[in-house]
Amino acid sequence: MTDCTRLTKVAACTAAILSLSACGLPRSGPTKAELLDASVVEGGQAYVVAVNDNVNAIASVDQTLGFPASFRNAAVVGSDTIRAGDVLGLTIYENVDDGLLAAPGQNAAILNEVQVDGSGFIFVPYAGRIRAAGNTPEAVRQVITNQLGEQTPDPQVEVRRVAGDGAAVSVVGAVTAQGVYPIERPTRTLSGMLARAGGTVVEPEITRVTLLRNGERGSIWFEDLYSQPGNNIALRNGDQIIVEQDTRNYTALGATGQQTLVPFEKQTISALEALAQVGGLSSSIANPTGVFILRREHESIAERLVGADLPSDQRVVYIIDLTEPMGLFHARGFDIRDGDTIYVTEAPYTQFNKGVAALTGSLGAVRTVNQTATGLGG
Structure with missing residues (x-):
């Protein structure tokens, strides 16, 4: 076989390979x-x-995620803050024999069930309509004392919560114990409430904490709750806390080790x-x-x-x-x-390599068929 013939065959094979590569591989x-x-x-x-x-x-x-200013600037509320619907008990002592409220022969009047109405007020005889919701029992006591002090000398007032849930928040999602929890002294802030719910059950690095309050929403990374003290916000009655794993992802395609949808492993x-x-x-x-x-x-x-x-x-x-x-x-x-x-x-x-493999594989298959046909014909 001459060199020219060899070059012709190589050129023909190369053209066939390129043709395969361009159309169907x-x-x-x-x-x-x-x-x-x-x-x-x-x-x-x-x-x-x-x-x-x-x-x-x-x-x-x-x-970076973050809470709105209204969340971050809210002051810590006391665990004994009175809410609409709570029931209060009042005891009013007077330093006179014939008092405003006490029965004859007694110097104290006991009002066992005074309910805070939907607008947050209570009514106390001779003291009038008093704002209770949002105040502590101590603050309500001082208001009643001042109101009655204008009509009876040196009244002594006791205010106590008889019934009512007080302030509470709900915690749901990727925590150990979902539920509704009261705002108490150890749980007045976000970190305390999450600890009360048992903490997160997913990797902290990819955990998001979302808080819903009065139509507003804010989210932070769980790790930022502790690395940035300003994120440890004060809670309010009715807050909803949602703890969830990060849902972000990207797609990897082509000549990579895997072709798949990949979740984010960190922020x-x-x-x-x-x-x-x-x-x-x-x-x-x-x-x-x-x-x-x-x-x-x-x-x-x-x-x-x-x-x-x-x-x-x-x-x-x-x-x-x-x-x-x-x-x-x-x-x-x-x-x-x-x-x-x-x-x-x-x-x-x-x-090109795929074309070579396809072409040589095809030629090999043809050669095998020819050899088989020859054997059968012989």
């Missing part, structure tokens, strides 16, 4: 070139942005950590120059990235080249967000 997704062709610059519908330090600074979003995850969570890049087929993060980016961030006014949120495709000198640093500085898709493209030679 299986693959994990689009190639790097195909994703780059999706750029708005190329007439596509996404902005393709190469990740660098400047891009990381723009795309980084503070994921912030970089692109490098996200790749490590799924086993890194597949060493046999991955293209380290084609690591993509696909995201629906907020309008304000997209405008800063592309340097132009945009009408709405935009599809943005971030690309990281891990073979560049700073590639690993850029990947470590890029924060993954909830709902992101990480896609690693296959190396260009992968499709």
Whole structure:
């Protein structure tokens, strides 16, 4: 066989392999070139942005949670605060024989059941309508004493709670003991109430604590409750505390160790950590120059990235080249967000290798059939 013949056959085989690669071989997704062709610059519908330090600074979003100022500024309430619906007991002592309230021959009047009405008031004869809800028994005692002091000399008043739940909050979700708990001296703050409920049953690093109060909502990370004292807010009657595991996740596809939906393992995850969570890049087929993060980016961030006014949120495709000198640093500085898709493209030679395998496998199968047919004919 001449050299020319050999070259002709090699060329024919190469053409066949390339033809196979282009039309029918299986693959994990689009190639790097195909994703780059999706750029708005190329007439596509996404902005393709190469990740660098400047891009990381723009795309980084503070994921810190926090309570509204109304929660943080609320003062601690006493555990004996009177609430609407509570029942109080009053005893009123007078230093005269013929008092305002006492029966003849007695110097004390006992009012065993004085209910706090829906508006938070009670009625005491000769003292009038008195605000009780929101006050302590001691504060109510002083008001009644002052009111009666204008009509009888030096009255002595005792106020006690006879019945009523007082202030209480509900704790639900990922705690040891869900339930409704009274606000008592040890449980007047969020940390005390969570401790009363047995603490969280999931990893503290991925636990969120949400508090609902009068139509307002605030959330913090469980760890921040102890690292930032301002988050240990005072509780109020009717508060609802929800403890839950972080539900954020991202999707890993392409030439990675796993192709799966991945939950966040901590509050912030970089692109490098996200790749490590799924086993890194597949060493046999991955293209380290084609690591993509696909995201629906907020309008304000997209405008800063592309340097132009945009009408709405935009599809943005971030690309990281891990073979560049700073590639690993850029990947470590890029924060993954909830709902992101990480896609690693296959190396260009992968499709060629698949073509070779398909072609040689097909030729081998044909050769086997021919040999079998020859044997049967003989």
